[in-house]
Amino acid sequence: MELDSILxxxxxxxxxxxxxxxxxxxIFVEKILRVQPNVKKLxxxxxxxxxxxxxxxxxxxxxxxxxxxxxxxxxxxxxxxFLSEKVILVPGDITCENLGVKDSCLKEDMWGDVEVVVNTAxxxxxxERYDVALALNTFxxxxxxDFAKKCINIKLLLHVSTAYVSGEKPGxxxxxxxxxxxxxxxxxxxxxxxxxxxxxxxxxxNEQVVKMAMKDxxxxxxxxxxxxxxxxxxxxxxxxxxxxxxxxxPLVIFRPTxxxxxxxxxxxxxxxxxxxxxxxxxxxxKDRLRFVPSDPECVFDVLPADMVVxxxxxxxxxxxxxxxxxxIYHVGSSVSNxxxxxMIQKYIYMYFTQHPWTNKNGxxxxxxxxxxxxxxxxxxxxxxxxxxxxxxxxxxxxxILCQAFAGTCKNIERKINFVLxxxxxxxxxxxxxxxxxxxxxxxxxxxxxxxxxDDVFFNFDPKIxxxxxxxxxxxxxxxxxxxxK
Numbered sequence: 001m002e003l004d005s006i007l008x009x010x011x012x013x014x015x016x017x018x019x020x021x022x023x024x025x026x027i028f029v030e031k032i033l034r035v036q037p038n039v040k041k042l043x044x045x046x047x048x049x050x051x052x053x054x055x056x057x058x059x060x061x062x063x064x065x066x067x068x069x070x071x072x073x074x075x076x077x078x079x080x081x082f083l084s085e086k087v088i089l090v091p092g093d094i095t096c097e098n099l100g101v102k103d104s105c106l107k108e109d110m111w112g113d114v115e116v117v118v119n120t121a122x123x124x125x126x127x128e129r130y131d132v133a134l135a136l137n138t139f140x141x142x143x144x145x146d147f148a149k150k151c152i153n154i155k156l157l158l159h160v161s162t163a164y165v166s167g168e169k170p171g172x173x174x175x176x177x178x179x180x181x182x183x184x185x186x187x188x189x190x191x192x193x194x195x196x197x198x199x200x201x202x203x204x205x206n207e208q209v210v211k212m213a214m215k216d217x218x219x220x221x222x223x224x225x226x227x228x229x230x231x232x233x234x235x236x237x238x239x240x241x242x243x244x245x246x247x248x249x250p251l252v253i254f255r256p257t258x259x260x261x262x263x264x265x266x267x268x269x270x271x272x273x274x275x276x277x278x279x280x281x282x283x284x285x286k287d288r289l290r291f292v293p294s295d296p297e298c299v300f301d302v303l304p305a306d307m308v309v310x311x312x313x314x315x316x317x318x319x320x321x322x323x324x325x326x327x328i329y330h331v332g333s334s335v336s337n338x339x340x341x342x343m344i345q346k347y348i349y350m351y352f353t354q355h356p357w358t359n360k361n362g363x364x365x366x367x368x369x370x371x372x373x374x375x376x377x378x379x380x381x382x383x384x385x386x387x388x389x390x391x392x393x394x395x396x397x398x399x400i401l402c403q404a405f406a407g408t409c410k411n412i413e414r415k416i417n418f419v420l421x422x423x424x425x426x427x428x429x430x431x432x433x434x435x436x437x438x439x440x441x442x443x444x445x446x447x448x449x450x451x452x453x454d455d456v457f458f459n460f461d462p463k464i465x466x467x468x469x470x471x472x473x474x475x476x477x478x479x480x481x482x483x484x485k
Contacts (some may be wrong), residue, residue, distance in 0.1 A: 003447035006454045009317045010036040016114045019121030020044035021061040027309045045090045054091040070266040094121045094140035114151040119144045119159045126229040130218030133234040141238035155320045163255040163436045165236040170433035175328040228428040248324040257332030261478040263304035269478030285357045291371035293379035294430040298341045301334035307460035330436040333462035347471040
């Protein structure tokens with residue numbers, strides 16, 4: 001299949017984007033507005049109760065961010081006029097029927113206008129409350145599909161999922177649905193959540209108890225069905241629902257791996273929120289992380305956010321107007337340009353020895369090489385003998401000496417708890433043996449390469465990335481600038 005010019009296809013298109021103030025959605029919206037100002041209309045669904053609240057959220061969480069500075073430089077004082085011509089903010093909520101859109105005239109306009117729906121709305125918290133994650137990642141996907149079916153000119157639904165819906169299976173993970181297993185009854189899952197909440201209410205559980213109970217319940221249900229955490233489990237359920245209920249709508253399941261800061265556009269190093277490996281970067285740079293369990297050859301499958309967005313746009317253009325089909329894209333780097341645990345540890349050591357972080361007291365934080373423990377058993381032994389037992393001894397001495405070491409105990413305990421939390425969160429990925437096949441995505445790359453203009457504007461080939469250069473001069477500086485507090 002040949003790919004029409006991406007810029008030509010985007011010309012005069014009308015697109016609905018859900019989760020419009022989220023990290024990936026904002027980069028997507030900025031890119032469309034910057035490279036194809038002739039896009040006809042972008043309906044942006046913002047979680048808000050009314051139009052003014054939606055406008056405030058979009059302004060403060062998108063337009064006022066550094067991400068939009070290139071657009072600001074291009075349009076200067078005319079930016080707001082340009083945005084008002086191209087962007088329609090839609091207050092709503094994907095956890096509700098009709099996406100929670102209350103304005104009936106606006107709803108009718110959307111059903112008459114929208115050609116492409118891009119669903120990026122989600123909770124990406126690995127240990128989200130089960131009721132929240134199921135509502136957003138599973139039932140939310142179903143409500144987006146139902147809304148798309150009412151759009152008379154609909155040509156495509158692109159649903160952003162995650163490559164990790166395959167669970168913890170080793171080896172080459174193909175771009176298929178086979179890893180999801182049999183359909184799981186989401187109505188049953190909703191009922192047992194409601195029963196659990198009623199039980200907690202009966203026992204007069206306070207808000208914090210309910211929150212922790214729902215987080216634990218999500219983890220239990222995920223583990224019961226073979227997924228490592230609530231996030232990937234509820235995203236997998238969302239995929240199941242979409243493929244079971246899609247009907248005649250062409251559907252793209254878009255599965256990125258770990259998304260990192262922008263590679264080049266709109267400028268290098270923009271990031272928002274601490275994502276996966278960034279927790280290790282922050283912990284290490286602040287000297288809160290000195291050892292980690294990991295297979296040295298474990299592949300960290302990452303791709304810069306602007307390349308992920310380029311792939312999204314290419315996937316839209318390649319599949320719009322296609323027949324009623326399902327196309328799955330793995331978008332990552334583990335097959336074509338893998339980066340190992342050893343490599344990332346080397347990069348963060350190099351960066352923070354050359355550019356130590358300055359703490360709140362104005363002192364540079366000196367780091368040492370990260371110690372790698374090659375199994376969870378060796379990690380447990382090490383942390384027990386090296387930290388937890390000495391801490392217990394110090395606590396006894398602290399009591400005897402009238403709290404003379406209270407501050408030291410608290411500091412050590414905080415560091416131990418941080419490492420334990422980090423390892424619990426990311427253990428499946430620290431020893432991952434999965435590589436995400438990207439045959440469909442490679443076909444997409446080849447189509448983009450055939451048009452020189454598209455290849456310039458929409459390149460998403462991980463083979464062009466020098467990981468050392470990217471991490472030392474783009475990603476880690478971006479994390480330090482935007483996420484170090």
